Amino acid sequence: MNFAPRMPTIIVALAFVLIGLLGTFGGALPDLAGMSSQTVGAWSFIVAAIALFAGMIFKGI
Numbered sequence: 001m002n003f004a005p006r007m008p009t010i011i012v013a014l015a016f017v018l019i020g021l022l023g024t025f026g027g028a029l030p031d032l033a034g035m036s037s038q039t040v041g042a043w044s045f046i047v048a049a050i051a052l053f054a055g056m057i058f059k060g061i
Contacts, residue, residue: 005055013055016048 005013023029023041032040055061 001059003056003059005052006061009051009055009061013048013051016044016051020044020048 019029020041023037023039023044025041027037029037029040031037035043
């Protein structure tokens with residue numbers, strides 16, 4: 001089945017996308033746990049995509 005993500009899921013994913021933009025293209029994030037700003041940004045995009053996919057696959061997320 002295919003569901004639409006709920007508003008909290010969309011807001012969390014949007015926050016991760018903004019972090020991804022700041023880290024990947026802006027270089028505005030500090031280095032975290034030995035990872036560069038670009039790496040943090042890329043992982044943030046991946047987490048946002050997983051959150052949205054989970055919201056489409058599972059009901060109530």
